[in-house]
Amino acid sequence: MRLSIKLLASAAALFFIAVLLAPMPTFHEPLSTVVEAADGSLLGARVAADGQWRFPAPDSVPDKYTTALINYEDRWFRWHPGINPVAIVRALKDNIHAGEIVSGGSTLTMQVARMSRHNPARTYSGKIIEMLSALKLELFRSKKTILKLYAANAPFGGNTVGLEAAAWRYTGRSPWQMTWAEAAAFAVLPNAPSLVYPGKNSLRFKQKRDALLEALCRRGIIDSLTYSLALEEPLPDPAGTMPSLAPHLVSWFTLTHPGERIKTTIDPYLQKNITDIINFHQRELENNLIFNSAAIVVRVDDGAVLAYVGNCTLPDSTGDYCRDVDIIRSVRSTGSILKPFLYAGLVSSGEMLPNELISDIPTRFQGFRPENADFSYRGAIPAGDALARSLNIPAVRMLQRFTEERFLRLLSRVGFTSFNKPASYYGLSLILGGGEASLWELAGAYSSMARVEKQCNEKATYTSRDWHMPLLTTESQAGLAAADPDPPLSAPAIWFTYEALLRVNRPETETGWQYFGNAPEVAWKTGTSFGFRDAWAIGTTPSEVIAVWSGNADGEGRPGLTGITASAPTLFDILRTRPHTGWFHQPGEEMTMVKLCSQSGMRAGPYCTDTRDEWIPVKGLKSNACPYHTIVHLDRTEKYRVNMSCVNPGEIVNKPWFILPPAMEYYYKQRNPAYQTLPPYKPGCNDDREVSAMEFIYPPPDAKIFIPRGFTGELTEMLPEIAHRRRGAIVYWHLDNNYLGMTQGIHQISLRAPEGDHVLTVTDDEGFTVSRRFRIVSSSER
Numbered sequence: 087m088r089l090s091i092k093l094l095a096s097a098a099a100l101f102f103i104a105v106l107l108a109p110m111p112t113f114h115e116p117l118s119t120v121v122e123a124a125d126g127s128l129l130g131a132r133v134a135a136d137g138q139w140r141f142p143a144p145d146s147v148p149d150k151y152t153t154a155l156i157n158y159e160d161r162w163f164r165w166h167p168g169i170n171p172v173a174i175v176r177a178l179k180d181n182i183h184a185g186e187i188v189s190g191g192s193t194l195t196m197q198v199a200r201m202s203r204h205n206p207a208r209t210y211s212g213k214i215i216e217m218l219s220a221l222k223l224e225l226f227r228s229k230k231t232i233l234k235l236y237a238a239n240a241p242f243g244g245n246t247v248g249l250e251a252a253a254w255r256y257t258g259r260s261p262w263q264m265t266w267a268e269a270a271a272f273a274v275l276p277n278a279p280s281l282v283y284p285g286k287n288s289l290r291f292k293q294k295r296d297a298l299l300e301a302l303c304r305r306g307i308i309d310s311l312t313y314s315l316a317l318e319e320p321l322p323d324p325a326g327t328m329p330s331l332a333p334h335l336v337s338w339f340t341l342t343h344p345g346e347r348i349k350t351t352i353d354p355y356l357q358k359n360i361t362d363i364i365n366f367h368q369r370e371l372e373n374n375l376i377f378n379s380a381a382i383v384v385r386v387d388d389g390a391v392l393a394y395v396g397n398c399t400l401p402d403s404t405g406d407y408c409r410d411v412d413i414i415r416s417v418r419s420t421g422s423i424l425k426p427f428l429y430a431g432l433v434s435s436g437e438m439l440p441n442e443l444i445s446d447i448p449t450r451f452q453g454f455r456p457e458n459a460d461f462s463y464r465g466a467i468p469a470g471d472a473l474a475r476s477l478n479i480p481a482v483r484m485l486q487r488f489t490e491e492r493f494l495r496l497l498s499r500v501g502f503t504s505f506n507k508p509a510s511y512y513g514l515s516l517i518l519g520g521g522e523a524s525l526w527e528l529a530g531a532y533s534s535m536a537r538v539e540k541q542c543n544e545k546a547t548y549t550s551r552d553w554h555m556p557l558l559t560t561e562s563q564a565g566l567a568a569a570d571p572d573p574p575l576s577a578p579a580i581w582f583t584y585e586a587l588l589r590v591n592r593p594e595t596e597t598g599w600q601y602f603g604n605a606p607e608v609a610w611k612t613g614t615s616f617g618f619r620d621a622w623a624i625g626t627t628p629s630e631v632i633a634v635w636s637g638n639a640d641g642e643g644r645p646g647l648t649g650i651t652a653s654a655p656t657l658f659d660i661l662r663t664r665p666h667t668g669w670f671h672q673p674g675e676e677m678t679m680v681k682l683c684s685q686s687g688m689r690a691g692p693y694c695t696d697t698r699d700e701w702i703p704v705k706g707l708k709s710n711a712c713p714y715h716t717i718v719h720l721d722r723t724e725k726y727r728v729n730m731s732c733v734n735p736g737e738i739v740n741k742p743w744f745i746l747p748p749a750m751e752y753y754y755k756q757r758n759p760a761y762q763t764l765p766p767y768k769p770g771c772n773d774d775r776e777v778s779a780m781e782f783i784y785p786p787p788d789a790k791i792f793i794p795r796g797f798t799g800e801l802t803e804m805l806p807e808i809a810h811r812r813r814g815a816i817v818y819w820h821l822d823n824n825y826l827g828m829t830q831g832i833h834q835i836s837l838r839a840p841e842g843d844h845v846l847t848v849t850d851d852e853g854f855t856v857s858r859r860f861r862i863v864s865s866s867e868r
């Protein structure tokens with residue numbers, strides 16, 4: 087008796103050790119990358135590295151499926167310890183009777199163990215290992231976990247593994263939305279997945295499903311009405327395609343997070359809408375051989391990406407249209423799209439007031455001569471208008487004032503990583519598209535700007551933590567840049583930037599204004615890169631930033647490919663689908679009321695005649711006072727300028743006058759009829775020239791000029807130019823004391839000068855003289 091107890095105890099101990107030594111079922115197969123929308127629906131997925139649709143294990147298994155599965159495979163699953171002795175004995179009897187293994191008597195747990203061993207051929211020894219593994223699994227894992235392992239790894243025919251992949255593939259819906267008929271179909275499928283699957287052996291498949299439905303009804307799990315309706319339901323479809331709402335985003339995650347399940351912030355309905363809008367406009371753009379467009383929508387509050395359309399999704403069977411390229415991550419020439427950051431930078435630092443006059447005259451900078459898009463000059467224009475109209479010359483002047491080094495630092499602080507070359511590489515053309523940025527980082531920087539404004543409105547405070555890139559998942563909220571005590575742009579500066587971008591910046595020569603009509607309040611900016619290669623349009627509302635790009639992914643430019651014609655229509659179509667959210671209000675902090683000169687937009691000086699009280703950023707108090715208003719001395723008729731050489735001091739009328747430098751005046755007065763040029767000197771008065779009458783436009787002071795040689799080796803001509811304040815003035819040109827000629831009206835003269843130093847002298851018909859030194863350099867000196 088004691089011996090048998092000992093024997094029994096030893097046997098039990100041995101058995102227990104065998105269980106412990108048995109392999110623990112684990113799964114290390116490659117997994118599909120699965121990308122979910124914010125509501126948990128599937129945006130898209132990619133097959134695993136081994137070509138299988140095998141989703142990462144879900145958090146739980148739908149109840150209907152669990153019930154159907156247990157009723158079909160293993161009724162006693164919830165009570166047995168991993169093996170079911172009754173079933174084994176029954177299976178053993180069947181097998182002996184048949185002379186081969188026809189029935190496994192397997193529990194679900196044993197099937198999980200078998201799946202983890204890659205479904206080897208059925209043998210008695212294999213069976214024993216499975217039983218021991220199943221016992222071990224039950225010992226260390228919950229029933230729920232075992233069900234999850236089963237649902238995630240069961241074969242569903244073809245290259246479809248796991249319930250979730252099967253549900254999306256065969257029904258196009260989440261397994262959580264399945265009907266009882268579908269639950270029954272998916273419960274019977276893994277039993278013989280190579281013999282029976284959707285589209286194959288349908289009759290046998292339906293018999294198995296219906297038998298299970300009958301059992302569920304008989305056991306009181308479903309009522310008879312549900313049962314009879316379920317019988318009418320067709321079988322799941324043969325393998326369809328996976329949902330593909332955001333193919334470029336799925337590609338991105340397949341690259342960066344292969345085999346993971348990513349829960350994104352994407353709104354699936356918006357994603358679908360914007361894809362449709364992009365595709366709609368793409369069809370039109372295709373007529374002009376423009377084949378690619380992209381759009382991203384970022385929520386201002388937290389930077390969450392609500393839609394990510396990396397490219398249009400129209401057919402591209404040959405791949406010639408590069409529609410696989412994710413434009414959102416591609417760096418492209420920025421055109422004018424960075425101008426708001428420069429404007430905001432200058433206003434933020436207090437160096438420029440929001441509407442102070444910036445000169446807009448033909449100017450040659452460091453070897454390049456920018457032109458405005460309409461090839462005209464305004465002489466001088468308020469900085470805000472220059473931004474609203476996206477004028478190039480004033481933008482280059484602003485960058486010259488801010489400096490390229492500081493602007494590159496600012497770009498990096500607001501989140502751009504693609505401007506990684508030294509300032510000398512970009513030069514002043516940086517502000518006109520000399521550098522490249524991605525739609526991703528642009529959307530990030532623009533939405534951060536809006537976030538600062540919103541924080542300032544709602545909490546009266548903001549920090550540099552408000553500046554961050556868009557976020558695709560809620561987890562990525564962590565890891566934002568550490569707080570920097572000094573935010574890159576101030577809320578007042580951003581406010582004035584939006585003031586400019588809110589204006590109808592309809593280019594005189596372009597269509598596209600109609601898109602502004604019934605759109606909500608939106609601050610928007612377009613950009614067109616050199617050679618018409620990139621068309622940008624970015625709109626900001628207090629709730630969202632929408633960024634759009636159109637062009638050709640391979641970089642081919644197209645005439646007429648501009649931000650306003652190619653991308654703004656898409657932007658405004660998207661805006662029209664979004665809820666109207668009002669507008670920011672003016673920041674209360676960091677602003678102060680000062681007297682501004684109405685004509686120059688600068689702080690009023692002592693002679694400014696027309697002033698108004700306006701809010702400016704506190705830092706703007708250090709900006710220069712208006713230099714354009716000075717006192718001129720007139721005779722009693724106020725028709726002539728005079729001085730003490732010709733009239734008595736008592737007869738002199740002192741009058742404040744708004745005088746722009748000659749080159750600015752020349753263009754300014756053409757567009758501003760109210761501008762009053764200075765009256766001439768009274769005959770007999772010595773002209774003491776307290777105000778210069780003429781000024782060089784080209785060449786700039788001490789210029790080093792490279793003149794290319796023509797085909798025959800001679801130096802080509804250069805074209806110096808001056809502006810004269812007096813209409814009808816005649817000027818005489820001398821180069822190195824040699825007379826060149828005379829001009830009237832437009833003061834340009836073409837000349838050839840050999841390499842070396844030169845002095846160009848210009849004298850007007852009143853004897854006034856200006857001169858300019860310059861040097862002609864050879865190509866080696868350049």
Ligand SMILES: [Zn+2]
Pocket residue numbers: 683684685686690691693694695712713714715
């Ligand atoms: Zn003034």
